[in-house]
Amino acid sequence: MEKAWAELSPEEKREERFKKWLSPPGVTFASPQAEKLYKERVTRFIKAFTLKEPDRVPCILPSMGLYAATYAGTNLATVMYDFDEMKRAWRKVLHDFDADTYVPPVLVPPGPPLELMDYKLYKWPGHGLGKNVLSYQAVESEWMKPEEYDHLIRDPSDFWLRVYMPRVFGALKGFNQLSPFTSFEEIVTGNFLPFANPEVQAGLNSLMKAGMETMKWMAAVGEVAVEAMAMGFPGVMSALAKAPFDTLGDTLRGTQGIMMDMFQRPDKVHAAMERIAPIAIATAINSVNTAAAPIVMMPLHKGADTFMSVKQYETFYWPSFRKVVMAFVNEGITPVLFAEGSYNKRLDIIGDFPKGTVAWYFDQTDIFKAKEKIGDRCCIMGNVPTSLMMTGTPQQVKEHCRKLIEGCGKGGGYVLAGGATVDEGNPENMRAMMAAAKEYGVYK
Amino acid sequence: MSGDYVNLLADLKEDEVLALTKKRLDAKEDPMKILEDSRKGMEVVGSRFAGGEYFLPELVFSGELLKQINELVKPHLKGAVTQKKIGKVVIGTVAGDIHDIGLNIVDFMLDVNGFEVTNLGVDVPIEKFIKAVKDTKTTILGLSGFLTPAFDAMKETVEALEKEGLRKNLKIMIGGGQMDDDVRKYAKADAYGKDAMAAVALSKKWIGAA
Numbered sequence: 001m002e003k004a005w006a007e008l009s010p011e012e013k014r015e016e017r018f019k020k021w022l023s024p025p026g027v028t029f030a031s032p033q034a035e036k037l038y039k040e041r042v043t044r045f046i047k048a049f050t051l052k053e054p055d056r057v058p059c060i061l062p063s064m065g066l067y068a069a070t071y072a073g074t075n076l077a078t079v080m081y082d083f084d085e086m087k088r089a090w091r092k093v094l095h096d097f098d099a100d101t102y103v104p105p106v107l108v109p110p111g112p113p114l115e116l117m118d119y120k121l122y123k124w125p126g127h128g129l130g131k132n133v134l135s136y137q138a139v140e141s142e143w144m145k146p147e148e149y150d151h152l153i154r155d156p157s158d159f160w161l162r163v164y165m166p167r168v169f170g171a172l173k174g175f176n177q178l179s180p181f182t183s184f185e186e187i188v189t190g191n192f193l194p195f196a197n198p199e200v201q202a203g204l205n206s207l208m209k210a211g212m213e214t215m216k217w218m219a220a221v222g223e224v225a226v227e228a229m230a231m232g233f234p235g236v237m238s239a240l241a242k243a244p245f246d247t248l249g250d251t252l253r254g255t256q257g258i259m260m261d262m263f264q265r266p267d268k269v270h271a272a273m274e275r276i277a278p279i280a281i282a283t284a285i286n287s288v289n290t291a292a293a294p295i296v297m298m299p300l301h302k303g304a305d306t307f308m309s310v311k312q313y314e315t316f317y318w319p320s321f322r323k324v325v326m327a328f329v330n331e332g333i334t335p336v337l338f339a340e341g342s343y344n345k346r347l348d349i350i351g352d353f354p355k356g357t358v359a360w361y362f363d364q365t366d367i368f369k370a371k372e373k374i375g376d377r378c379c380i381m382g383n384v385p386t387s388l389m390m391t392g393t394p395q396q397v398k399e400h401c402r403k404l405i406e407g408c409g410k411g412g413g414y415v416l417a418g419g420a421t422v423d424e425g426n427p428e429n430m431r432a433m434m435a436a437a438k439e440y441g442v443y444k
Numbered sequence: 445m446s447g448d449y450v451n452l453l454a455d456l457k458e459d460e461v462l463a464l465t466k467k468r469l470d471a472k473e474d475p476m477k478i479l480e481d482s483r484k485g486m487e488v489v490g491s492r493f494a495g496g497e498y499f500l501p502e503l504v505f506s507g508e509l510l511k512q513i514n515e516l517v518k519p520h521l522k523g524a525v526t527q528k529k530i531g532k533v534v535i536g537t538v539a540g541d542i543h544d545i546g547l548n549i550v551d552f553m554l555d556v557n558g559f560e561v562t563n564l565g566v567d568v569p570i571e572k573f574i575k576a577v578k579d580t581k582t583t584i585l586g587l588s589g590f591l592t593p594a595f596d597a598m599k600e601t602v603e604a605l606e607k608e609g610l611r612k613n614l615k616i617m618i619g620g621g622q623m624d625d626d627v628r629k630y631a632k633a634d635a636y637g638k639d640a641m642a643a644v645a646l647s648k649k650w651i652g653a654a
Contacts, residue, residue, distance in 0.1 A: 123542060129567070133540040134593045140545065255545045259504040263456065306639060309499045341621075364624075386592055387626040420622055423592050 013332025014357070017294035018046050021234070024292035030230045037232035041100050045236060045415070049334050049379045050356040053412035057405050057441030060236060060381070061430050062389060062418025064103035066134060068093040070424040076134055077125035080111035083220035090224050094233065097430055100437075101236045102228035107421075109136070110217035113210035118170025121251075134423045143167055144252035146261065149268040152252070153275050158182065164252070171206035174199025229292070237336065238291030241284040241298050241328075243321035244273035249302040258302065262316060273320040281327040288333050296328055297336045304341030310349075318349060329357045336361050336381065340420060347373040356413075363419040371408045380408050381415040384433060389418060390425040394432035401436030409441060416441065449478070453485030453513075454492070456505055461485075465516050475520040482513050486556040493553075494641040500549070503640070507552050529560040531651035533643075534576045535586035536564030537620075538597035543590035546620050546640070550586060553640040559647060570604045577610050584647050585614055587633065590621035598631035606632075615650045617643060 008016065022042050029035035040055070047054035063071070069079045072089035079086040090105050115127065121143070123129045124136035143164065144152065152159045158180050166176040178194045194200050225235065242250070248269065249258035261269050284296045302308070303317040328335045335358050342364040343350065350360065351374030362370060362382035371380050384400055392400075401416060408414040416437050422430075449468070452461040468478055489506045492498040533554050537547050544566045551563045562580050564572055577585060585605075587598050598618055605611045616633040619642070628636040637643045 129542070130540060135540075135591050137542050137591070139542070255500075256504055259501040260508055262501050263458070263505045307500050309497075312499065312501060385624070385626070386622050387595070387624050387630075390592055390595055391626055391630040420592070 008332075010330045010332055010354075010357075013330075014294070014334070015332070017288075017332045021046070021293050024229070027226075027229050027292075029232065034230065034232035038229070038234055041232065042234045044100065045234070048413060048415050049359055051376075051379060051411075051413035053443045056443060057409045057414055057416050057437050058100050059416040059434055059437035059441070060101055060103075060418075061097060061099050061433060062384070062386065062420070062422045063093060063097070063430060065107050065421030066423045067421065067425075067430075068105065069108070070134060071096075071427055075125065075132060076108070076136065077111075077131050079105070079108055080124060080136075083110070083217055087220050087224050091227070094224065094228050094231070096427070097434060099233065099434060102225070102233035103237070104221050104225045104228070104235065106221065110214060113213040113217075116171065116206050116210045116213060119168065120170060121168045138250065140250075140254045140256075142254050142257045144257075146253075146257070146265065149265065149272055153268070153271045155180070155182065156275055156279060169203075169206075171210075172203040174201075174203045235291065235293045237295045237297040238293045239284040239287035239296040241280050241296050241324060241335075243298065243300055243303065243317065244276040244280065244324065245269075245303065245317045245320065246301045247276050247280065248272055255302065262312065266316075269316065270320075277320050277324050277327075280324055284328065285331055285333065288331075294333050295336055296333055297338060298325070299338045299340060301340060303343075303346070304339065305343060305345050306341060310345050313346060314349065322352070325353065325358060329354060334359060339363060339365060342366075344369065350374060351377045353377060359415065361415075361417060367404065368407045371410075371414070375408070375411075375413060379413045379415065381417045383417070383419045386419045386422055389422045389429050389433075392429065394426070394428040397429045398432040398436045401433050402440045405436065405440045409443075412443070449481045450485045450488065453482055453506070453509060454488035456489075456502060456509065458505075458509060461509060462512060462516070465513050469516065469520055475517045478513070478517055482510055483556065486510060490553060490556060490641065490644070494645075503549060503552070510556075528558070530558040530653055531584065531647060532560045532562070532580055532582040533584045533586060533647050534562045534564065534573070534580055534582045535588065536568035536573060536576075537566040537588040537590075538594050538601055539567055539569050540597050541589045541591050541594045542566045543588070543620065546590070547588040549640045550588065550619065550643045553644050554647060557644045557648070559644075570601050573601055574604060574608050574610065577605065577614060583613055583615060584650055585616045586643055587616060587618045587631075588620045589618070589623060592622055594620070594623075595627050595630055598627070598633065602632050615646075617646050619643060 022039055029038065044054040044058040048058050066076050068089040069076050072092045074085050074089055079089055086105055094102055120139065122136050122138055125131050125133045148163060151163065162176055162178050166173045174197060177197055177200060179191050183191055249255060253261060288294055288296055303313055325335050337358060338361040340363045344366050347370055355377050359379035359381050360374065367380060367383045388397060388400055404416060449464055452464060465478060486506060489498060489502065493503055535547060535550055537543055551561050554561045562576055564576055587601060589598060602616060605614065617635045617637050618628055618631060618633045619637045623636055625636050635646050637646055
């Protein structure tokens with residue numbers, strides 16, 4: 001089996017993965033009708049992703065983030081800690097909108113384990129942010145110092161375990177006293193010694209507790225996801241991956257840091273991205289292999305128009321990013337590339353993928369231009385403006401969707417979707433968007 | 445010499461511009477002249493940014509160069525330096541939002557363009573904006589926000605200023621992540637700016653300097 005898989009071409013692998021998505025092993029549908037709807041919905045997405053005309057334009061409502069919480073009358077602070085409330089909220093969205101897909105609360109992390117670990121990379125309501133704030137937010141900082149590039153490049157896992165993790169998890173601060181795990185001595189008693197240290201032991205204890213807390217959350221998330229599947233609503237993303245430049249810029253060096261590095265140590269930036277890419281690839285493929293939908297979502301940040309010039313994009317962002325994307329394509333996985341902000345100046349570059357293998361999901365880009373420039377090679381997704389979804393009327397939303405469908409839907413290869421995610425706002429706008437897909441999106 | 449200096453900074457030649465700074469200081473040149481040249485260099489950086497030749501990385505890096513130059517020059521200055529300011533701007537990221545990258549770049553660009561900037565930081569409660577507007581008597585307020593909850597926070601901030609009777613003589617601009625002209629209308633602000641140079645252009649227009 002293993003060998004047979006390795007011998008398949010990327011196209012054959014994609015076929016196999018789509019087949020598994022259409023008939024997911026181990027799923028019991030609630031009724032034959034639910035199964036029929038499930039297959040229809042999955043087929044709709046597969047056709048759009050592979051640039052064919054489905055029965056109608058598929059739609060992903062921009063409710064995949066935290067919307068369910070506010071919609072159900074609760075808030076982020078509550079659902080991050082009270083998993084019964086989380087289940088209630090996501091069930092309500094599942095039942096109330098006759099959508100094409102169900103997005104589980106994977107973007108709503110559980111509060112207890114993060115609190116146990118004293119996580120510093122994010123702030124969330126009640127933990128660095130006011131209780132009523134509707135989102136969790138990243139704390140940009142120099143989590144990796146410029147002089148630490150060499151350590152990261154030499155041994156990313158060692159850097160992570162002994163430098164990065166002690167820095168971002170207060171509970172693991174003792175881990176900076178560990179010795180490297182990769183030791184070539186045969187009798188490694190020296191490696192055991194740090195585990196006698198009470199700070200290290202406290203860290204291990206916190207990890208075990210965090211594991212148990214995360215299990216509870218996983219069970220709650222899984223419960224509603226299984227129900228959704230049984231009702232006939234497929235998932236559309238099974239893994240997240242980042243562009244190597246964003247891992248460096250968001251996670252490790254911060255915006256300020258990475259921009260300085262582009263001038264002061266460009267070689268290190270490139271070498272670090274080379275090391276990061278295979279890890280990002282392997283992690284996402286593992287996640288996809290355990291799920292039904294062969295889709296990896298890549299939220300892209302620092303390659304947007306306003307962040308860097310075209311030349312900088314071509315030099316620093318695109319090569320390692322494309323490498324990661326192509327690794328997914330070659331494994332038969334469809335990457336959904338979420339271009340946050342605008343990509344108007346990148347349209348001559350970003351279509352360079354085999355036909356029908358990737359989907360570009362646009363936020364503020366001129367999507368009609370994108371359809372014209374790369375629509376013959378890539379599926380186009382987006383881009384009902386977040387501001388319109390939150391401040392407009394249902395009529396305005398529906399009208400905007402009609403224009404998108406007419407402009408981008410031609411010949412297939414289009415998924416109606418939001419710009420960024422919507423955290424609150426008039427549910428009638430969500431319904432108007434879904435109605436537009438059903439009313440205007442039918443291919444005849 | 446000073447023409448070269450301005451160009452070296454504008455071209456972001458780190459080693460050369462720092463070496464020349466040291467050389468000019470060693471030659472006992474008036475440090476104020478060096479600061480004046482670095483201000484001119486930053487003006488060039490700003491106009492290249494506005495013209496689409498430079499992007500954020502260049503802005504950030506030029507800021508770092510300016511910081512290094514200032515540190516070299518500082519010990520040679522006699523007494524406090526008071527640069528003439530052309531106007532006042534209060535800026536801050538609205539309540540519930542902790543993003544500051546854009547905010548700090550706006551701060552920096554307004555500053556190098558001659559404005560006295562009061563930067564209130566992130567997650568700024570409404571009362572703090574009100575107090576700052578009263579204290580500084582500013583006529584320009586910049587609200588920053590990256591996330592969608594900032595839509596309401598901006599709206600509430602503007603409404604509170606109205607209620608305090610501070611709105612009439614105040615121009616309010618918004619910017620950041622998911623902001624656009626729809627949000628500007630929603631929040632009842634005066635203008636939306638797409639980047640830091642837009643903030644400079646708006647501020648100059650409002651004080652009548654452009």
